[in-house]
Amino acid sequence: MTEFRAPTREMAFTLQQVAGFSEMAKACGYEDASEDVVAAILEEAARFAGSVIAPTNVTGDQTGVRLDSGYKVATPAGFKEAYQQYAESGWASLQFDPEFGGQGLPFSLAIPVQEMWHAANMAWGLCPLLSQGAVEALSENASDVLKEQLLPKMISGQWTGTMNLTEPQSGSDLSNIRTQARPDGNAYRIKGQKIFITWGEHDMAENIIHLVLARLPDAPPGVKGISLFAVPKYLPDASGELGERNDCHAVSLEHKLGIHASPTCVMSYGDNEGAIGYLVGEENRGLACMFTMMNNARLTVGLQGVSISERAYQQARDYTFERTQGTAPGEQGVSPIIKHPDVRRMLMIMKTLTEAARGLAYTGCVAVDYANAENLPDEIKSRYTRRANLLTPLVKGWCTEIAQEVTSLGIQCYGGMGFIEETGAAQHYRDARILPIYEGTNGIQALDLIGRKTIRDKGQAMAELIDDIRPLTGPLQSSSVLTAERQARFDQAVAFLEDATRIVLERGDDDQFTGAVAFDYLMLSSIVTAGWLMLKAATAAANDQADQSAFAANKLATTNFFIDHILPRCSAHLSSMRSGDDAIMALSETDF
Known part of the structure; x- marks a missing residue:
């Protein structure tokens, strides 16, 4: 089976020459993000993705996750160790505020790095993806006290984050959310159930900060009556360390078509006295706060489409050099199937769509950096805000649609062997199928x-x-x-x-x-x-x-x-x- 090799030259070229990273870095005050720094980061990320994360992909898919007694989710062998190395190496903190332990690099520089994580193991990569979005939501909307309490350990990777929107009766339409929050001193008591919560429970980090949408007792109906709360798995004590277990648990795991090693949880809040949560942003403005996380996630889900396409392409390409079948035009004797025009057609579709999607994803993320820059005139920031907003549905929608085509062609390049699980081609196809669905269907x-x-x-x-x-x-x-x-x-x-x-x-x-x-x-x-x-x-x-x-x-x-x-x-x-x-x-x- 093909080992994952990150195309760092292609990634650096796309970031710099297509998405305009260098110009953005100079204009937005990221002078430290020089071409040499970018190259060094991408090379080291490629090494880490290939040697640490990628070996967990197939075994993780085969093993899956399980819910043990005590509401504990066990991840596949190697997952926890890979995550600990990821956090200890500083990868979780690239684009975040140095005030809370971040490295202060551009968001768009973290994007090719994240592409490598998802190409190496998309199920594993979903954990840092959700954590990144949770950090963004808290950074934009939480009180200073809550930021000080949660962000340092989340940015370091010591704690992870989740997004809790969906309920059994409320999927894409969030107006029917029933989870309740009632004031209790300086906090709130949360009661309700959430479904499809990615990495809602796991053993890779010591704590999980759930961002939960819920209604206050006097909230107006519909989406205008939703508030956002940070609900820790373990409540931090006065010194910021782990305290008592909160009243929230994963009560079951979904059995899915793909991403088997990513625990998709049914989460129960407040089975007893109520889970303690802390208000993020203003009351009844929770959906607006959550959209900070959702827009970030939509871009990175689009990026997952690029990642899984790259992995499927590499594997199919390598196989077509190895597999001999028939005599290609102009050849004598049995030929490697790479020489057959129809196989070339499929590989060119895979390669070209992946390159095009990468350019689109990187460009959308560079626009986000421009929009968020503090030193640019308002008219320039407004233009890039419009650009980022416009490109977000394109990145999420098109990059995940082409992933369906590319991973399907990957199987076709293998012929009958592509339909056999042991080749690994089918896993990419199964894993990719969730992408047009979550974080807002296409x-x-x-x-x-x-x-x-x-x-x-x-x-x-x-x-x-x-x-x-x-x-x-x-x-x-x-x-x-x-x-x-x-x-x-x-x-x-x-x-x-x-x-x-x-x-x-x-x-x-x-x-x-x-x-x-x-x-x-x-x-x-x-x-x-x-x-x-x-x-x-x-x-x-x-x-x-x-x-x-x-x-x-x-x-x-x-x-x-x-x-x-x-x-x-x-x-x-x-x-x-x-x-x-x-x-x-x-x-x-x-x-x-």
């Missing part, structure tokens, strides 16, 4: 893009994105790296995005129409944006004076493939949008 991402991010701002953010794409369209280029035919295809795709946006804005008051076309708009927007970033990469590689001839040729080859074989999908998405909702809504409910 249908919700599409509605967010078309509603909040396009119609509500009258297309401003999308217009700004298209303005940034224009310099690489034909009429404004003096020396394109593309042939005239491919340049025309790219230009046409940009025109498709403009046309689709015009349709959305013209019919924005028709909720049935926008709901019906939202997913096609998400896919079209993502493909055009990813195509722009691929062309940006090919152009940057071609203009680099360093000895990168082979690398530049590789970037141009994947860009050409994207334009020839991926970009034409835009025409189908636009055609579906023009067809509208008539055929979608034609059948009555009883005819299904």
Whole structure:
């Protein structure tokens, strides 16, 4: 089975040349994040991911997790040790505030590092992913007292964090949450049940800080009556060390299609006197506070799509060199299947989609760093806030959709052996299937893009994105790296995005129409944006004076493939949008 090897050169190039990390670092006051520092961090992270985390992937999937007596979850062999090395090596603190023990590096620099964790073992990587989001939510919304109490140990990795939203009767629609919180002195007593809580209980860290949505007794109905609480597994004592066990437990574990080594828990709060929780932010403003964590998680879930695609591609690619079958065109005798055109087609789809998704994910995260910078003028920060908000549903939606395609093709490259568990190809496919579902289904991402991010701002953010794409369209280029035919295809795709946006804005008051076309708009927007970033990469590689001839040729080859074989999908998405909702809504409910 293929060992994981992080593509650090590709990652560094995408971060610096495509996403614009260097310019962001200089503009936002991250002078210490030089190219040498970035390279050193990525190389060391690659070593750690490959030698410490990756060996736990297959065994973790085979072993899974179990709930023992005393509400204790046992993780697979090696998981706890890998996590302890991760925390002790300082990986948990990269992008966080030095005031609480963080290293103060950009969020976007932590992104390629996290890509490696998830490629090495996605189930394991979900634990630090949720902890990172919890730290972000507390940093933005908690009181100074609560920050001092919780953040140092969470940022060090000594404690982990979770997100508790979903209940049996309340999934994507959080207006029906029933978990209750009643004031009790300086704290609150939480009673209720939450489901699908990722890493809600485990043995890798000494404490878990649950961020729980609940209602106060006099809260207004709906989402406007939800508050957010930090509920520790163990209550910190006066010195900040572990005190008594709180009244919260994992009462069962879900048996899932994939990510078997990630405990997905049913959590019970307040079986006895009530779990003690601490208010985060203002009363009845919990959903707004939680969105700090959710938006962070949506970007990093999109990143997981990149990670699992990279792992599936590497494994399939290596197998096609080893497996011999048939005689390829122009060959004599039995050939490695890498020589067959249809296998090349599959590998090129896998490689190209993964590179394009990486560019999209990194670019979205660099926009977050710009938006959060303290030293930039308000108008620049506002523009990047719009950009980050616009790209978030694209990153979450498209990067997780392409992961379904890439991991499926990974199995296909293996042929019948891909369907056999021992090759490992099936695990990537199973693990990837959760990605379009959690942190807001991709249908919700599409509605967010078309509603909040396009119609509500009258297309401003999308217009700004298209303005940034224009310099690489034909009429404004003096020396394109593309042939005239491919340049025309790219230009046409940009025109498709403009046309689709015009349709959305013209019919924005028709909720049935926008709901019906939202997913096609998400896919079209993502493909055009990813195509722009691929062309940006090919152009940057071609203009680099360093000895990168082979690398530049590789970037141009994947860009050409994207334009020839991926970009034409835009025409189908636009055609579906023009067809509208008539055929979608034609059948009555009883005819299904």
